[in-house]
Amino acid sequence: MNKFIKILLATITSSFLSFSALAGGHYTGPDLSGQKITVFGPWLAPQDDDFRDVVSIFEKATGASVEYGGSDSFEQQVMIDLKAGSAADAVIFPQPGLAANAAAMGGLVPLGNDIKQMVLNDYAAGQSWVDLTTYADENGTDQFMGVFFRVNVKSLVWYSPDNFEDNGYEIPSTMEDLIALSDQMVADGNTPWCIGLGSGAATGWPATDWMEDIMLRTHSPDVYDMWVSNEMPFNDPRVLEAMEVFGSFALNDDYVNGGSKAVATTDFRDAPNGLFTSPAECMMHRQASFIPAFFPEGSEAGVDYDFFYFPAFASKDLGKPVLGAGTLVAATNDNAATIEFMKFLLHPEPNERFMEKGGFLTPHKGVDKNKYSSETFKGLHDVLLGATTFRFDASDLMPGAIGAGTFWTGMVDFTNGKSAKDVADGIQASWDAIK
Amino acid sequence: MSLLNLSFIVLLGILIFVSYFHFSNSFLDNYNRKSNGRFKFENSIRVIIFILPAFIVLFIFILYPVFETVRLSFYDKFGREFVGLYNYKWAINDPEFRRSILNNLGWLLIVPTFSTFFGLVIANLADRIWWGSIAKSIIFMPMAISFVGAGVIWKFIYEYRGPENTQIGLLNAIIVSFGYEPQAWLTIPIWNNVFLMAIMIWIQTGLALVIFSAALRSIPKEMIEASRIDGASELKIFFSIIIPYLEQTILVIWTLITIIVLRIFDIIFAMTNGEWQTGVLANLMYDWMFRGGGDSGRGSVLAIVIMIGVIPILLWNLHKHRQEQKI
Amino acid sequence: MRKFSLTAILSQLLLLLFVIIWIIPTFGLFISSLRDKDLLSISGWWTSLTTTEINEIHRMSGMENQIKENNYYIIKGSVFEDNSGKKITSFGITSKKINEFSLGQIAIFKDESEVSIDEGGNYVWKSKNKFTKKKGKRLFTTSLSPPSFTFDNYREVLFKEGIGRAFVNTLAVALPSTLIPLIICSFFAYALTWMKFFGRDTLLALIIASLVVPLQMSLIPILTIYNDL
Numbered sequence: 001m002n003k004f005i006k007i008l009l010a011t012i013t014s015s016f017l018s019f020s021a022l023a024g025g026h027y028t029g030p031d032l033s034g035q036k037i038t039v040f041g042p043w044l045a046p047q048d049d050d051f052r053d054v055v056s057i058f059e060k061a062t063g064a065s066v067e068y069g070g071s072d073s074f075e076q077q078v079m080i081d082l083k084a085g086s087a088a089d090a091v092i093f094p095q096p097g098l099a100a101n102a103a104a105m106g107g108l109v110p111l112g113n114d115i116k117q118m119v120l121n122d123y124a125a126g127q128s129w130v131d132l133t134t135y136a137d138e139n140g141t142d143q144f145m146g147v148f149f150r151v152n153v154k155s156l157v158w159y160s161p162d163n164f165e166d167n168g169y170e171i172p173s174t175m176e177d178l179i180a181l182s183d184q185m186v187a188d189g190n191t192p193w194c195i196g197l198g199s200g201a202a203t204g205w206p207a208t209d210w211m212e213d214i215m216l217r218t219h220s221p222d223v224y225d226m227w228v229s230n231e232m233p234f235n236d237p238r239v240l241e242a243m244e245v246f247g248s249f250a251l252n253d254d255y256v257n258g259g260s261k262a263v264a265t266t267d268f269r270d271a272p273n274g275l276f277t278s279p280a281e282c283m284m285h286r287q288a289s290f291i292p293a294f295f296p297e298g299s300e301a302g303v304d305y306d307f308f309y310f311p312a313f314a315s316k317d318l319g320k321p322v323l324g325a326g327t328l329v330a331a332t333n334d335n336a337a338t339i340e341f342m343k344f345l346l347h348p349e350p351n352e353r354f355m356e357k358g359g360f361l362t363p364h365k366g367v368d369k370n371k372y373s374s375e376t377f378k379g380l381h382d383v384l385l386g387a388t389t390f391r392f393d394a395s396d397l398m399p400g401a402i403g404a405g406t407f408w409t410g411m412v413d414f415t416n417g418k419s420a421k422d423v424a425d426g427i428q429a430s431w432d433a434i435k
Numbered sequence: 436m437s438l439l440n441l442s443f444i445v446l447l448g449i450l451i452f453v454s455y456f457h458f459s460n461s462f463l464d465n466y467n468r469k470s471n472g473r474f475k476f477e478n479s480i481r482v483i484i485f486i487l488p489a490f491i492v493l494f495i496f497i498l499y500p501v502f503e504t505v506r507l508s509f510y511d512k513f514g515r516e517f518v519g520l521y522n523y524k525w526a527i528n529d530p531e532f533r534r535s536i537l538n539n540l541g542w543l544l545i546v547p548t549f550s551t552f553f554g555l556v557i558a559n560l561a562d563r564i565w566w567g568s569i570a571k572s573i574i575f576m577p578m579a580i581s582f583v584g585a586g587v588i589w590k591f592i593y594e595y596r597g598p599e600n601t602q603i604g605l606l607n608a609i610i611v612s613f614g615y616e617p618q619a620w621l622t623i624p625i626w627n628n629v630f631l632m633a634i635m636i637w638i639q640t641g642l643a644l645v646i647f648s649a650a651l652r653s654i655p656k657e658m659i660e661a662s663r664i665d666g667a668s669e670l671k672i673f674f675s676i677i678i679p680y681l682e683q684t685i686l687v688i689w690t691l692i693t694i695i696v697l698r699i700f701d702i703i704f705a706m707t708n709g710e711w712q713t714g715v716l717a718n719l720m721y722d723w724m725f726r727g728g729g730d731s732g733r734g735s736v737l738a739i740v741i742m743i744g745v746i747p748i749l750l751w752n753l754h755k756h757r758q759e760q761k762i
Numbered sequence: 763m764r765k766f767s768l769t770a771i772l773s774q775l776l777l778l779l780f781v782i783i784w785i786i787p788t789f790g791l792f793i794s795s796l797r798d799k800d801l802l803s804i805s806g807w808w809t810s811l812t813t814t815e816i817n818e819i820h821r822m823s824g825m826e827n828q829i830k831e832n833n834y835y836i837i838k839g840s841v842f843e844d845n846s847g848k849k850i851t852s853f854g855i856t857s858k859k860i861n862e863f864s865l866g867q868i869a870i871f872k873d874e875s876e877v878s879i880d881e882g883g884n885y886v887w888k889s890k891n892k893f894t895k896k897k898g899k900r901l902f903t904t905s906l907s908p909p910s911f912t913f914d915n916y917r918e919v920l921f922k923e924g925i926g927r928a929f930v931n932t933l934a935v936a937l938p939s940t941l942i943p944l945i946i947c948s949f950f951a952y953a954l955t956w957m958k959f960f961g962r963d964t965l966l967a968l969i970i971a972s973l974v975v976p977l978q979m980s981l982i983p984i985l986t987i988y989n990d991l
Contacts, residue, residue, distance in 0.1 A: 076721075076725035079725050080725060162857065162900055163857045166856045166857045166858050167857075167858060191599075200705075200708065201704070201708050203708060203710065257597055257600070258595075258596055258597025258598075258600060259597050259598070261595070261597075261619045261622065262595060262596065262597050262619065264622070264710075265595050265619050265621065265622060270803045273803055273804065276819070277804065277817075278817040278818060278819045278857070278860050278902050279817065279857065279860055280857055281600055296800050297799075297800060300897070303821075303897050304821075405722075409710065412710055416622065416711065438930055441930060441934050445934060445937055445938050448938050448942060449938065449941050449942060449945070452942055452945045452946060453945060456945065456949060478957070478959075479959065481957075482953050482957050482959045484949075485949040485950060485952060485953035485957070486949070486950050486953050486954075486965070488946045488949075488950075489946045489947055489949070489950035490950075490965075492946065493968065493969070493972060496980055497968075497972040497980065498968070498972075500980040553780070557777065557780055560773050560774075560776060560777040560780070561777055564774060564777065570777055570780075570781050573781050573784055573785050574780065574781065574784045576784075576785075576788060577784070577787075577788065580788070585787075587791065588787045588788060588790065588791045589787055591787070591790045591791065591794060591806075591807060592786075592787055592790065601804070601805055601806070602806060603802075603803065603804070603805060603806045603807075604806070605786070605790060605806065605807075605808065608806050608808070637784065637787065640784075668769070669769045669773070670769075694973050742971070745970075745971065745973075748970075749967060749970050749971055752970055753963070753966065753967055753970070757963075
């Protein structure tokens, strides 16, 4: 009897413990004391400090030390490091296209089936996330090489609920309503949009987000996929159509704060300030879910700002497409410490810690939704997991020369007055040059 | 690495070089003395001792990359396949390349000329004034700021906001107070290059100023005093005495700044990243080398063009040096 | 020798002009570093040198701070921090009319509660009914703001983790790269100038050529060498 009770207790306790290790409990890892892992990524203040806090969980649990370094010109720096063989152990890529380049150069190591299985099990639509990090290595064989950590939803419009209330504006549910609302705002003497493309060496990327959202709302997802792989050329009339729609927003001096000239010269981090000035410089700002990190200090989600879904055309009947992106962590070194670090990132605890800090979203099914820093983010979580169509940011999927090169500069030229056809031809030429 | 370790290594490095020179030379002296001062190769070996360290550094960090670059310019983007003159043909036909060369020429013509001119004028103005050193220090200060730092400083001057909004850039604020419309200075074709050059002139004038100030001291004072007593105006003294005396210095400074300007990259990178047609060859090279996977073939061609640009100056300097040797 | 001639005065003025032009950009940066972070992209740096008019949005306190006086529920507070020195000239309660009311006037909200504010930014918000919202309504103020400076930016940067390291690293690069070339090159220059040897001119040409090699070109081959070591 005693023995039986002991065994029963032991079974109950151990299953309880293993449950807690899985269900958002604390991460425990092997002893890696004395080992050092270097991480390189694109995050600067304030996300870099947030990340350092998150990895401190790993450091405390395993005794290893993790060093993170970030850079504004990450896309160029990582190529230098990979070519010279001095890349960090783990690299945080903001673009799968760039990671694919790195893999083709032989710079990344496969992560193995254990980790792949963890993603398939733990992430909503796990297969899509696995597909997004499977690349051809230097021999041409497809390998699973990365794990997505920190994703964002892009099809969002940020606004000030108080300003909307003061002016009597309602949240539009269709694109036609949104355009009518913009016209109404102009008629009232307000400026509808703040748009800023500036980002140092990466200037132009916000315009590619606009393009992608519009592509998803003007054509079916198959067309989008063909556009990404260049099966459909960039200067196809369908792409030009989308560019003209973007132009109807960005090139319209009445629509944009500062006029179309300010679009390319305003930094993307300064652009949303227009929502909070007195008098308000603009009413709406279309941007991804990480932008609240750049809102004025002390702004509260749901009170000082909120978001609504960037609507689709009612007339086109394409459902509710959602554009998203994220950063993926890949390894250049397959030592035990780095592999364990990758497994750590798939545990709920680091995800929840980052969630509490704000500006963080994850497709991880096992996280406690209540740990999100605001109702807004819980809403975003639902958007992410419930879209009718979900597509990954196209410029991040295209090869680096386009997605981190000519697509960016082409869109800047477009806002400067270059014709849609010339811009598209130029980008298609760069596609042809690398084939 | 702790501060202690770091200072130790720095000191060690310095010590190594000092001892190298000291001991190799005294060793040679000893050897020479032992063979009764008749060591045949004494001169050659001493020369080798003197030039060896610098030459090694020169070779590894300059010469080897140069050869490697020339080699890469004949290969494809990954440096694997030989493609002959393909990259060169591409360069000649690329409109961006032609634009960059034009921009570089613009920079080479405008910046050295103005920097030298301002440096000369200010050196003379500040020469005998009691607050001259303060003035010179203020004008020299920008040289101590990194190019990227200068970019941040001038951002507050050139910044553009829409006509209905408050301006935060000084230039636009001044323009608006006179009733004109604000301009996005760095996007205006052609003129945006001039605005970027202004930053370089702002920095380099300090260099010219300092060298001219030193050179001014070498002009015999008696000549200037004499001409003053004779009734010559300051302007006449400037043109007839000072300029001829400083001719050599003017040319040297002008060359120096030209060489610095040929490599210009940081300012343009930080302010516009080559957008709006402001790119120079160095920006283009950076783009091709590191953006989106990198194309080392094309990047190398651009690097070589930059180097070719300096050959005329090189030859001229060599010529001058030879002339001086003969004197 | 003192000269009071016209030329002397003109040349001093010209020099002064040069100095002012040269110092303005750096001065602008200096002032910007002493300003409040959020203000940097909203107004020019020269505005913080004099008293300027600024528009601000404030949120009044919510239901937790209400007190009952007579028959009214009252929330009191201040929109400014202590010693800000700002003086309100007009205010508003909706973003569409931010300076509808002048000092001393009473503004009435849609829900019939009233608010008034004094020059120093102290407001009194009265309502017949209990306040039920956690976050108060917005108040728009136009005020005259005197020059104000803060060391917050310096504090944030200087005491941020890693700045000490960055400074040490800078020294570690600056010191050897000044001293060691000094040593090596003095010998080199001496040999080039005073010693006759074969290949001297070629070496000189090479040195001048090396001045032009773009730094980026040397990057990758050297990094590769370092990694192989």
